[in-house]
Amino acid sequence: MTFPNPLDAQEKAAFRQGSEKSVAPVVVEARKLSLVYPTADKPVMALSEVDLTIAKSDFVSLIGPSGCGKTTLLRVIADLERPTSGHIAIEGMTPEQARLKRLYGYVFQAPALYPWRTVERNVMLPLEIMGLPKADRQQRAREQLERVGLVGFERKFPWQLSGGMQQRVSIARALALQPDLLLMDEPFGALDEITRDHLNLHLTQLWRATGKTCVFVTHSIAEAVFLSTRIVVMSPRPGRILDVIDCNSLPRERTLDIRESPEFAAIAHRVREGLKEGHSYDD
Amino acid sequence: MIKRALPVTVMTLLLLAAWYVGAAWLNWPQAAETLTRAGKPAEFADVLAQAYAMKRPILPTPDQVVAELWNSLTGYAPTSPRNLLFHTWVTAEAALTGLAMGLALGILLAAGIVYTRTLEASLLPWVIASQTIPILAIAPMIVVILGNIGLTGLLPKAVICMYLCFFPITVGMVKGLRSADPLWLDLMRTYSASGMRAFWSLRLPASMPFLFASLKVSVAISVVGAIVGELPTGGQAGLGARLLSGSYYGQTVQIWAALIMASLLSVALIAVVRGLELVLLGRAGVR
Numbered sequence: 246m247t248f249p250n251p252l253d254a255q256e257k258a259a260f261r262q263g264s265e266k267s268v269a270p271v272v273v274e275a276r277k278l279s280l281v282y283p284t285a286d287k288p289v290m291a292l293s294e295v296d297l298t299i300a301k302s303d304f305v306s307l308i309g310p311s312g313c314g315k316t317t318l319l320r321v322i323a324d325l326e327r328p329t330s331g332h333i334a335i336e337g338m339t340p341e342q343a344r345l346k347r348l349y350g351y352v353f354q355a356p357a358l359y360p361w362r363t364v365e366r367n368v369m370l371p372l373e374i375m376g377l378p379k380a381d382r383q384q385r386a387r388e389q390l391e392r393v394g395l396v397g398f399e400r401k402f403p404w405q406l407s408g409g410m411q412q413r414v415s416i417a418r419a420l421a422l423q424p425d426l427l428l429m430d431e432p433f434g435a436l437d438e439i440t441r442d443h444l445n446l447h448l449t450q451l452w453r454a455t456g457k458t459c460v461f462v463t464h465s466i467a468e469a470v471f472l473s474t475r476i477v478v479m480s481p482r483p484g485r486i487l488d489v490i491d492c493n494s495l496p497r498e499r500t501l502d503i504r505e506s507p508e509f510a511a512i513a514h515r516v517r518e519g520l521k522e523g524h525s526y527d528d
Numbered sequence: 529m530i531k532r533a534l535p536v537t538v539m540t541l542l543l544l545a546a547w548y549v550g551a552a553w554l555n556w557p558q559a560a561e562t563l564t565r566a567g568k569p570a571e572f573a574d575v576l577a578q579a580y581a582m583k584r585p586i587l588p589t590p591d592q593v594v595a596e597l598w599n600s601l602t603g604y605a606p607t608s609p610r611n612l613l614f615h616t617w618v619t620a621e622a623a624l625t626g627l628a629m630g631l632a633l634g635i636l637l638a639a640g641i642v643y644t645r646t647l648e649a650s651l652l653p654w655v656i657a658s659q660t661i662p663i664l665a666i667a668p669m670i671v672v673i674l675g676n677i678g679l680t681g682l683l684p685k686a687v688i689c690m691y692l693c694f695f696p697i698t699v700g701m702v703k704g705l706r707s708a709d710p711l712w713l714d715l716m717r718t719y720s721a722s723g724m725r726a727f728w729s730l731r732l733p734a735s736m737p738f739l740f741a742s743l744k745v746s747v748a749i750s751v752v753g754a755i756v757g758e759l760p761t762g763g764q765a766g767l768g769a770r771l772l773s774g775s776y777y778g779q780t781v782q783i784w785a786a787l788i789m790a791s792l793l794s795v796a797l798i799a800v801v802r803g804l805e806l807v808l809l810g811r812a813g814v815r
Contacts, residue, residue, distance in 0.1 A: 325714055344720050351718040357711040361733045361809070370729065374719045422719075 272426055272458045273299035273322055278331035280317055280484075290483030291317040292328065297477065297486065301425075304452055304459045306469035306476045308516060314484020315462045319428050322460065323351050336425070347375065349426040350419030354434055356411035358403040358418075365390070365399035368418045375422070389417035392451065409440040416448075420455075427459045433468070442501060445471055449499050466520075470495075470512045471504060478519035488519040547590055554586040555579040588781045596785040609765060612789050618766040620793055622682055622754040626689020627746060633690060634697025634742070639727075641698070642705040659695050663688065663753065668760040685757035685766075692753040693746040700742030704735025740805040747797045755790060767793075 280292040292314045299305050307315035320326040321333060324340035335343035343349065358367045368386040377385070390396055393413040403411055412432055419427060433441045449472055452459055463469050469476050470492065478488040494508040503509050559578035563570040580589050588596075597612065604611040637655065640647045667688050674684040708730050716726045758768025767786045774783035 323718055325717060344718065347720060349718070351715070353711050353714070355711055357709065357715055359712065359730070359733070361736070371719045373729070374716075374721045374725055 269300040269302060271298055272301050272303070272336055273297065273460070274332075274334045275318075275321075276332040278318075278321065278333055279329050280314070280321060280326060281329045292321070293483035293485045294331070295484075295486055297489075299458060299460060301458055302456045304449075304461065304472055304474045306461045306463055306473040307479060308463055308466065308469045308476055309479030309484075309520065310464065310481055312481040312484070313479040314481070315479050316430055317484060318479075319430050319460060319462050322426075323349060323428055343426075347371075347422055348424055349428050350422045350424040352412075352415055352419050352427070352429040352432045354431045356403070356408075356415040358411055358414055360403050362402075363399065364395065364401050364403070364406070364414050367403070367414055368421050371418065371422050385421050385423075386417075389421045390414075392420065393417045393447070407440075409436050409444060412436065412444065413447075416451075420451075425458060427457050429459065429461045431462050431464070434464070441465075441468070446499075446501060448472060453498060466513050466516050467504060469516065470509055471499060471501075476512070476516055478516055480520075480522070487522060488515070490515055490519070544590055547587075548580075551585065551587045551589045552576055552579050555582055558582065558586065584778045585780055588784050592781050593784045593788060596781045597788060600785065612767075612770070612785060615765060615767050615770050615786070616789050616793055619751065619754045619758065619768065619790070620797070622685035622757060622766070623689055623747075623750040623793075623797070625682060625686035626753060627693050627743075627750045629686060629690040630693025630746060630750065631697055631743075634694040634746075635701055635739075637694065637698045638701030638705055641702050642731075655695065655698055658691070663692060663756055666691070667753075667756050671757070671760050685754050688757040689750040689753035692749045696742040696745040696749075697739070700738040701735055704738030705731045707738060708734040736809055740801065740809070743801050744798055747801055748794045751790060751794045751797065 275295050275297045278292055278295040278297075279290070282289045282291055295314075295318060297318075307318060309315050317326060321328050322335060322340060324344040333340060335348060338346070338348075358364075359370065362370065365383075365386050368389055369382045372382040372385060386399075387396075390399065393416055395410065395413055395417065398406065398410070398414075403414070406414065416429075416432065433444050436444065445468055452472075459472075461469075461472060473492050474497075475492060476490040477486055478490065479485065480487045490512060492512055494512070495503055495506075556575060556579055559575050559582060560570055562582075563574060563578055568574065579585070580592075585592070600610065600612045606613045606617075608614060637651065641651060642648075670688055670691070671684045674680070674687060712730055712734070713726070716730055721729070754766070755768040755771065758766040759772055767790050770786040771783055774780070774786065
């Protein structure tokens, strides 16, 4: 697809730099991003002057207590909310252009499967909207269901699946678009811890295999540290970024065992300290 | 199966018993008079037998009604005006045509109301007002107006049915088209789907359980509408015409037989809607 890309020059520059320093191209870039919700009594600052850069193949977690704007930030990236001020670019485009080009896949807090469609037809929904021929749709749906380990469930309806399986279908549905960017809003928040561990392991393997850029909203410290290359700690009233923590001390290939390692504990500690700092505002 | 059949059987027997008691009580004075006039003995048993065997009872007994139904259904060809099936079909045809028209109008109005704010404010009061007019008052007017422009027979009756049917469908579909979960709508937005696409792939299927709830109400009132529509025409055919001629000649047995057929028709049509619902939505877990 040829599309005027204002970041091309910048990207090329980044690549040139990359030959010396290996800097990956920028996928999401936010500068002084603010969003104010008008409410009855007084306006709520959901996001205040947020600066954030997400590079290709990064796995970035947004963590913070409820009301810190982490979901809002994700929705701004997805063009489901419009920022009040500031600048945001997705691969050099406005979020709206990126949405119209279907550059990202979005996984919601709830599976949000259409109950009248079978598992397979749920995964094929975005492909139908893209206007793909039927054979291609089926082929892609099969690939993605295989990827999330749900072969044999194509003809089942959502109500016949457990919560964890439903969320895996919704991930397969997001992947079926073959997006560069995967946006996930607390996808495992409603699941029990055992299922959650299992899906986290699955997700990190999937991320490593596909090399997709992931932005992941969570309120679980362990989950954030386990999955991320970088963790963005946020704080409410107004919603802002307190700390950005690199997780490069952990290997890119991760098993559940790394949660016992001292590196893991160190990062988790720093996240916890960051969150504590944010909470002092409440008192 | 037996556990479910037992209460139904008991209730049916109780209702039949009450019917027989009621028939004896209502027909008693007339039966006693008939016997006295004929100079026959009027003992309890004689009067009771007479009360259950009158030609034009105030309230016929269930066996009289069943006998009338049986004679009508088996004694004549289904195309004969003396066969109740003929009349039932005439009424069903009008009811189903009206239902189809009401369905189309109801969905159209609902889509208009859901998608345009001005229509919601301007149209909804009229939709509600239309249902406050007694159908018995407006039905002859519809027949007269349509007759004047040359439309007679099935169509005026179907229009009366439509007039009654579209309301539950509009109300149900307005709710149904708005029932899509906000996340489902967000999902459509992330796919940058068009409004039309969101309607066909999301809003319309999401509204189906609401549509079927409305349809069950509409089917029953459509049959009522068709019967009411057959009254002012002084009709030659249809269950309504049958009721009318029965009341002209005091043929209460005939009236009751037509009433039973009308309710059987409604029950059968609701069963068809229920069947469609199970086939279309049952597999998706909508019960």
